[in-house]
Amino acid sequence: MRYIFHYNKPSEQFLDIDFIIEGNKEKELDVQLSAWRPGRYELANFAKNIRNWKATDENGNELFFKKVKKDLWNILTNGASTIKISYNYYAAELNGGSTWLDEKQLYVNPVNCCLFLPSRMDETCTIELKVPENYEVAIGLEKIGNKIFKAKDFHELADSPFIASPTLKHQNFECAGVNFHIWFQGLDFPDWNKLINDFKPFAEEQVEMFGDFPVKDFHFLFQILPYPIYHGVEHITSTVITLGPEYDIFKDHLYTELLGVSSHELFHVWNVKMIRPLEMMPYNFTAENYSRLGWVAEGFTTYYGDTMLFRSKVFSEQEFFKTFNQQLKKHFDNAGRFNLSVGDSSFDTWLDGYTPGIPHRKTSIYTEGCLVAFMLDVIIRRNQNNEKSLDDVMRGLYHQFAKSSKGFNEADVKALIETAAGKAMDDFFADYVYGTKDFRPLLDDCLDYLGLEITEKPSAKFIESHLGIKAIEETEKSIVKIIHRNSVAENSGMMINDAIVAVNGYKVNNNLNEWCAYLFEHKQEIELTVYAAQKEKKLKMEMKAGDIYFKNYELKKKEGLSENQKDAYKKWAGR
CATH class of the missing domain: 1.10.390.10 (Neutral Protease Domain 2)
Known part of the structure; x- marks a missing residue:
C-alpha cells in the first residue's frame, strides 16, 4: 500500500492524497476511512473533509465506484491489478489529533485522512511526502528514502503522525538505551537544557518502573501556538502535544502543564x-x-x-x-x-x-x-x-x-x-x-x-461559594453554566444558560462576582435580573449564614506524624 501526499496551494488547505493499491485480485474492493481516532473515544466523521474522490486503473481509466456508507466506498475494479484512489482532504484543524496544512508546515495524523482496505490491513504501507526540499520531517516511522517512510501495517501507519516543516527545532537525549527526540514547531527559542534536565528523570522513572520501553525511538512532537491551548494525544512511537501561547511556554504555570502532559503521554506508551x-x-x-x-x-x-x-x-x-x-x-x-x-x-x-x-x-x-x-x-x-x-x-x-x-x-x-x-x-x-x-x-x-x-475553604469567587453558580462572563451579561445542587441559585429557580444582566438594578459588565460580594459584605439582599428564553425574570438570592457550595480543596501534611506514616x-x- 502506497500513499503520496502533495499539494499546490497551501493557503487553500487542501491536501492531495494518492492511495495506490497494488496486487489487486478482487472484482470489487471496499475502501474505508477511519470513523474515529485512538486517544479520543468518540466518532469524528473524518469523511466530511474529503472532496473529489476518484479511482483509476494502471492506465488512467476511471473505475466505477459508489459510496455505501458515510466513510466506505465500493469500487468495481474491472480486473485492474493496480488501482489509484485520489482525493483532496481539507486540512484546516490544528490540535493534537488533527491534520493541518499552511505555508509553514504539513502536519498529518494519518488516521484522519488515509484510506485503507479492511481486508488488507496487515500489509506494509509506505508514505511519500512531496514537500519542499528544505522541509525536515519529524516522524516515528522508519525512513527508507528521501521523505519516504515505511509502516509494517495500516495500524502502525494510523498511529504515526508527522510534521514536515523548514522551521522545526530538534534535540534528543538517551535514556535506558532509548533515543528520545523532542521536536518543536512554532517555538523559536527552546530552552533545551531546562527541557532535557526535566524530561530525562521522568523518562528514566517510567522505564525503571516497567523494566523496559516498547520501542527504540520515541518522539515528542510539540505544536506551539500563539493562543491558549492544551491538548495531547498518545502514540506508540510518539506523542503530539499542542500548547500555547508561545510566550508563556517556559513560565511556571504553562511549563508545569508541558511537563504534566508530556509525562502523561509517555506513560500512555505502556x-x-x-x-x-x-x-x-x-x-x-x-x-x-x-x-x-x-x-x-x-x-x-x-x-x-x-x-x-x-x-x-x-x-x-x-x-x-x-x-x-x-x-x-x-x-x-x-x-x-x-x-x-x-x-x-x-x-x-x-x-x-x-x-x-x-x-x-x-x-x-x-x-x-x-x-x-x-x-x-x-x-x-x-x-x-x-x-x-x-x-x-x-x-x-x-x-x-x-x-x-x-x-x-x-x-x-x-x-x-x-x-x-x-x-x-x-x-x-x-x-x-x-x-x-x-x-x-x-x-x-x-x-x-x-x-x-484534605483542607477545605470557600471558592475565591463569591458567586461560586455563596450562590452556587459557575458562569462565563460576556459583555454586559454572565451566562450560567453550572448550578450546585440544593444551592441558593437552584432554589431561586435559576436555570442553566440563564443570562444574568443586572444585580439589584446595576448592569453587569464582567463584574457579577464583584457586585454580589460587595452587596453581601454590606448586608444587602441580592436580586438578579435574568433573561431566559428571551424573557426577563428577577430572582432573589436567599442566602443562609454558613452555607458554602463550591469549595477549593488542598492537601497538606498532618501534624505529629507517626513513624509508620512517615515511612x-x-x-x-x-x-
Missing part, C-alpha cells in the same frame, strides 16, 4: 498503546470500541503522569499537591459522581465523553480514575506493608498481557489488583468502580495512612 482493553485489541477503526475500562486507560495514566514527575523529583511536593488538588476539586464539584459510575462513564465516552453533557449526569474517567488509582495504590501498600503497590498491577498488565499482544478485560485487572493487595476487592469495585458511593471517607482514610489530609509517605513518594 498504558493503552501496549496495555489495551480486550475490546480494542486490535482497534476497530470503523465503529465505536465500547469498553468499561477507560478509568484504567486514562485514569491510571492521569495518576501516574504526575506521580512519575513527583517520584523523579521533577515536581516538588508543592507542585504535585497542586495537581492533586485540581483532581480533588474536579471530583467534588461534579455532582454527576452520584449518578453514574466511572465504569459506566467509561462506556459512555462514545456518547458525550468530551462535552459537558446534561447537568450532573456522568463522571470524568480522567479524574475519577485518577482517584481510584490513588486509593488502590494506598490500599495495596497498606495491606502489604509497603512492599507492593499499584506499580505491581501495571507491571502485571504489561508483562502478562501487553508483551504477548493480549488485551485485558475487567476480570483480569481486578484479579491483578487482588493478587497485589492480598485480599478480595469485590466491595471496592462494587462501590467505587461500578457504583456511586461517596469517595470522601475512603479518600480521607487513604490520605491519613500517608500522613496527609509510608517516604515509600509512596520515593523521597
Whole structure:
C-alpha cells in the first residue's frame, strides 16, 4: 500500500492524497476511512473533509465506484491489478489529533485522512511526502528514502503522525538505551537544557518502573501556538502535544502543564498503546470500541503522569499537591459522581465523553480514575506493608498481557489488583468502580495512612461559594453554566444558560462576582435580573449564614506524624 501526499496551494488547505493499491485480485474492493481516532473515544466523521474522490486503473481509466456508507466506498475494479484512489482532504484543524496544512508546515495524523482496505490491513504501507526540499520531517516511522517512510501495517501507519516543516527545532537525549527526540514547531527559542534536565528523570522513572520501553525511538512532537491551548494525544512511537501561547511556554504555570502532559503521554506508551482493553485489541477503526475500562486507560495514566514527575523529583511536593488538588476539586464539584459510575462513564465516552453533557449526569474517567488509582495504590501498600503497590498491577498488565499482544478485560485487572493487595476487592469495585458511593471517607482514610489530609475553604469567587453558580462572563451579561445542587441559585429557580444582566438594578459588565460580594459584605439582599428564553425574570438570592457550595480543596501534611506514616509517605513518594 502506497500513499503520496502533495499539494499546490497551501493557503487553500487542501491536501492531495494518492492511495495506490497494488496486487489487486478482487472484482470489487471496499475502501474505508477511519470513523474515529485512538486517544479520543468518540466518532469524528473524518469523511466530511474529503472532496473529489476518484479511482483509476494502471492506465488512467476511471473505475466505477459508489459510496455505501458515510466513510466506505465500493469500487468495481474491472480486473485492474493496480488501482489509484485520489482525493483532496481539507486540512484546516490544528490540535493534537488533527491534520493541518499552511505555508509553514504539513502536519498529518494519518488516521484522519488515509484510506485503507479492511481486508488488507496487515500489509506494509509506505508514505511519500512531496514537500519542499528544505522541509525536515519529524516522524516515528522508519525512513527508507528521501521523505519516504515505511509502516509494517495500516495500524502502525494510523498511529504515526508527522510534521514536515523548514522551521522545526530538534534535540534528543538517551535514556535506558532509548533515543528520545523532542521536536518543536512554532517555538523559536527552546530552552533545551531546562527541557532535557526535566524530561530525562521522568523518562528514566517510567522505564525503571516497567523494566523496559516498547520501542527504540520515541518522539515528542510539540505544536506551539500563539493562543491558549492544551491538548495531547498518545502514540506508540510518539506523542503530539499542542500548547500555547508561545510566550508563556517556559513560565511556571504553562511549563508545569508541558511537563504534566508530556509525562502523561509517555506513560500512555505502556498504558493503552501496549496495555489495551480486550475490546480494542486490535482497534476497530470503523465503529465505536465500547469498553468499561477507560478509568484504567486514562485514569491510571492521569495518576501516574504526575506521580512519575513527583517520584523523579521533577515536581516538588508543592507542585504535585497542586495537581492533586485540581483532581480533588474536579471530583467534588461534579455532582454527576452520584449518578453514574466511572465504569459506566467509561462506556459512555462514545456518547458525550468530551462535552459537558446534561447537568450532573456522568463522571470524568480522567479524574475519577485518577482517584481510584490513588486509593488502590494506598490500599495495596497498606495491606502489604509497603512492599507492593499499584506499580505491581501495571507491571502485571504489561508483562502478562501487553508483551504477548493480549488485551485485558475487567476480570483480569481486578484479579491483578487482588493478587497485589492480598485480599478480595469485590466491595471496592462494587462501590467505587461500578457504583456511586461517596469517595470522601475512603479518600480521607487513604490520605491519613500517608500522613496527609484534605483542607477545605470557600471558592475565591463569591458567586461560586455563596450562590452556587459557575458562569462565563460576556459583555454586559454572565451566562450560567453550572448550578450546585440544593444551592441558593437552584432554589431561586435559576436555570442553566440563564443570562444574568443586572444585580439589584446595576448592569453587569464582567463584574457579577464583584457586585454580589460587595452587596453581601454590606448586608444587602441580592436580586438578579435574568433573561431566559428571551424573557426577563428577577430572582432573589436567599442566602443562609454558613452555607458554602463550591469549595477549593488542598492537601497538606498532618501534624505529629507517626513513624509508620512517615515511612509510608517516604515509600509512596520515593523521597
